[in-house]
Amino acid sequence: MRLRRKAWIGEAIKEYSDLVILLQSGNAYQGRWREILGRDAPLHVELGTGRGTFITDLAALHRSTNFIGMEAVPDVLYNAAQKAQFRELNNLKLLLADVNNILDIFAPGEVNRLYINFCDPWPKRRHAKRRLTHAGFLAKYKVILALGGELFFKTDNIKLFEFSLNQFADMGLSLGNITFDLHNSSYEGNIMTEYEAKFSALGQPIYRCEVRF
Numbered sequence: 546m547r548l549r550r551k552a553w554i555g556e557a558i559k560e561y562s563d564l565v566i567l568l569q570s571g572n573a574y575q576g577r578w579r580e581i582l583g584r585d586a587p588l589h590v591e592l593g594t595g596r597g598t599f600i601t602d603l604a605a606l607h608r609s610t611n612f613i614g615m616e617a618v619p620d621v622l623y624n625a626a627q628k629a630q631f632r633e634l635n636n637l638k639l640l641l642a643d644v645n646n647i648l649d650i651f652a653p654g655e656v657n658r659l660y661i662n663f664c665d666p667w668p669k670r671r672h673a674k675r676r677l678t679h680a681g682f683l684a685k686y687k688v689i690l691a692l693g694g695e696l697f698f699k700t701d702n703i704k705l706f707e708f709s710l711n712q713f714a715d716m717g718l719s720l721g722n723i724t725f726d727l728h729n730s731s732y733e734g735n736i737m738t739e740y741e742a743k744f745s746a747l748g749q750p751i752y753r754c755e756v757r758f
């Protein structure tokens with residue numbers, strides 16, 4: 546049953562072949578993202594883009610920036626493709642890929658900004674290495690980010706936020722615009738993600754920071 550569903554979604558996603566890139570492994574696109582997006586512009590990537598609410602709003606607002614939404618789950622990415630197609634965004638590609646393989650996907654210094662929004666908190670200590678803000682991931686981000694590259698991070702999970710702040714500090718990265726309650730702060734220009742909308746509606750604070758590499 547699971548396999549049949551997977552095959553169906555694989556076929557369905559091909560409808561969006563101009564927009565969605567299926568990249569399970571290999572480095573065919575490494576160093577070529579500006580060429581693929583058709584312009585020499587800054588490259589901003591969301592890791593774990595989900596159904597694409599955030600990345601499509603962002604790409605619609607900043608037409609002269611190149612965007613990539615990376616997501617490991619095909620069904621979810623299919624929803625993102627529907628949104629992006631509807632909005633006719635020619636500055637966005639959606640990439641079916643696992644963040645663990647990020648060093649095969651982007652060349653050193655190819656990316657200008659990463660967004661991590663509401664990533665899975667992996668609360669058990671033995672799973673800490675799976676958190677997308679773990680030092681193991683940060684070391685990879687450091688390679689693909691250009692000089693002065695940055696990571697914008699949001700979460701509803703205070704323990705994950707504190708863990709992440711410690712990981713950033715341990716790596717000697719500089720932190721800015723830290724807020725422990727984004728929606729009651731002076732931060733302007735926030736774009737809500739799908740998870741952010743859910744958690745905010747429940748009255749939960751949203752934590753956010755910017756990290757410079």
Ligand SMILES: C[S@@+](CC[C@H](N)C(=O)[O-])C[C@H]1O[C@@H](n2cnc3c(N)ncnc32)[C@H](O)[C@@H]1O
Nearest residue numbers: 593594595616617618643644662663738739740
């Ligand atoms: C909790 S959801 C958040 C979705 C979206 N960023 C938001 O804020 O609404 C986390 C998403 O990250 C994806 N994800 C988790 N680990 C990933 C990985 N290693 N590579 C790519 N995507 C991943 C999940 O499949 C899921 O869609």
